[in-house]
Amino acid sequence: MAKTATSRKAETKTKAAPADGSKTSTKNGNVDFAVVELAKAEYQKRRKSQLEAIKKTDKKTLRAMLYEMVLGRRFEEKCAEVYRMGKIGGFCHLYIGQEAIAVGSMMALESTDTVITAYRDHVQAMIKGITPEAVMAELYGKEGGCVKGKGGSMHMFSKEHGFYGGHGIVGGQIGVGTGMAYAAKYQKTGQVTLCFFGEAAVNQGIFHESLNMAQLWKLPIVYICENNQYGMGTSQERAMSTRNIAKKAEAFEMANEFVDGMDVMAVRDASIRAIERARKKSEPTLLEIRAYRFMGHSMSDPGNYRTREEIAKYQERDPIVLFKDSLKESGVMTDKDFEKIEQEAMDATEKAIKFADESPYPNESELLSDVYA
Ligand SMILES: Cc1ncc(C[n+]2csc(CCOP(=O)(O)OP(=O)(O)O)c2C)c(N)n1
Numbered sequence: 050m051a052k053t054a055t056s057r058k059a060e061t062k063t064k065a066a067p068a069d070g071s072k073t074s075t076k077n078g079n080v081d082f083a084v085v086e087l088a089k090a091e092y093q094k095r096r097k098s099q100l101e102a103i104k105k106t107d108k109k110t111l112r113a114m115l116y117e118m119v120l121g122r123r124f125e126e127k128c129a130e131v132y133r134m135g136k137i138g139g140f141c142h143l144y145i146g147q148e149a150i151a152v153g154s155m156m157a158l159e160s161t162d163t164v165i166t167a168y169r170d171h172v173q174a175m176i177k178g179i180t181p182e183a184v185m186a187e188l189y190g191k192e193g194g195c196v197k198g199k200g201g202s203m204h205m206f207s208k209e210h211g212f213y214g215g216h217g218i219v220g221g222q223i224g225v226g227t228g229m230a231y232a233a234k235y236q237k238t239g240q241v242t243l244c245f246f247g248e249a250a251v252n253q254g255i256f257h258e259s260l261n262m263a264q265l266w267k268l269p270i271v272y273i274c275e276n277n278q279y280g281m282g283t284s285q286e287r288a289m290s291t292r293n294i295a296k297k298a299e300a301f302e303m304a305n306e307f308v309d310g311m312d313v314m315a316v317r318d319a320s321i322r323a324i325e326r327a328r329k330k331s332e333p334t335l336l337e338i339r340a341y342r343f344m345g346h347s348m349s350d351p352g353n354y355r356t357r358e359e360i361a362k363y364q365e366r367d368p369i370v371l372f373k374d375s376l377k378e379s380g381v382m383t384d385k386d387f388e389k390i391e392q393e394a395m396d397a398t399e400k401a402i403k404f405a406d407e408s409p410y411p412n413e414s415e416l417l418s419d420v421y422a
């Protein structure tokens with residue numbers, strides 16, 4: 050059943066990653082409601098600016114944005130379910146809670162632009178146009194997958210759709226993405242590259258080397274640091290000497306912005322500015338977009354490094370609920386519209402599952418084709 054715009058707590062159907070309880074400040078590991086109240090206040094504040102941004106955007110775009118966010122959420126909830134049934138093997142990193150980052154930024158691109166990302170890639174692959182069927186079949190390791198079942202969860206890829214992975218080496222895609230932007234400039238294609246990476250990748254040398262080159266050579270790229278505040282079980286605070294990632298760009302005299310990743314319209318606004326800078330002036334930008342992952346690092350994460358209050362605090366600012374509330378208050382959409390979108394997303398997910406279930410495993414003769422290492 051579809052949720053109403055105000056049923057905030059009910060939005061995330063999937064249970065948050067379990068907390069060990071030892072770090073909670075309340076008895077029995079209960080949620081600290083003072084923290085939750087604070088988060089609610091923050092939520093209201095953010096909604097005002099979202100309402101303003103909605104007024105300036107056409108309904109078709111807004112609907113498409115909400116659809117992609119809801120599809121991403123429902124699709125991945127299903128991924129978690131079928132993973133537990135043993136239908137998906139290997140690593141599986143979910144994007145639940147971070148949907149506003151991919152939707153806000155990627156939906157400001159032209160279809161010919163290119164995207165490269167890390168292993169948390171299912172939702173980005175779908176926004177770039179790879180069908181939910183091809184993504185789910187890839188997760189199953191089936192022939193109908195976007196890379197014929199050889200990549201799996203971490204390696205979605207489609208040259209046709211300008212989606213260049215799906216990379217497992219933390220930070221590796223920052224160098225490759227910089228090369229893609231160099232190629233676009235050299236070949237005068239007019240394409241802009243969006244290069245996504247987590248905050249833990251910022252501590253890698255490749256980040257600093259790439260940003261230096263991109264600014265020096267004025268490359269048409271937008272670096273998007275998806276700061277979900279954890280690299281596996283290590284919080285940013287424990288691994289980085291500063292909280293401020295956006296400002297690192299200033300070492301290279303690169304344009305930069307810090308963005309609230311729970312607010313899809315704020316992400317869209319900042320992305321439009323950065324993409325225009327890349328396209329019109331051939332200049333790079335670093336966006337630090339701060340959100341929170343509601344699930345564990347991967348499906349096998351026991352989640353004993355953070356508290357329930359912390360997860361609940363961020364779930365109070367669920368980006369989908371925030372967006373629905375604002376759309377409803379703006380009079381752009383009604384509960385009926387939301388129900389329709391929920392149904393479409395569920396149907397697309399079910400269709401993807403059916404396709405993946407029915408798709409055959411790759412033939413043995415395919416074992417070495419397209420394999421270069
Ligand atoms: C070079 C390298 N070092 C270590 C790892 C192991 N590893 C896999 S994911 C991960 C954390 C990355 O966190 P972040 O970049 O913040 O992305 P997130 O998982 O939060 O999306 C690490 C250390 C790796 N894959 N590659």
Ligand SMILES: [Mg+2]
Nearest residue numbers: 247248279280
């Ligand atoms: Mg992270």
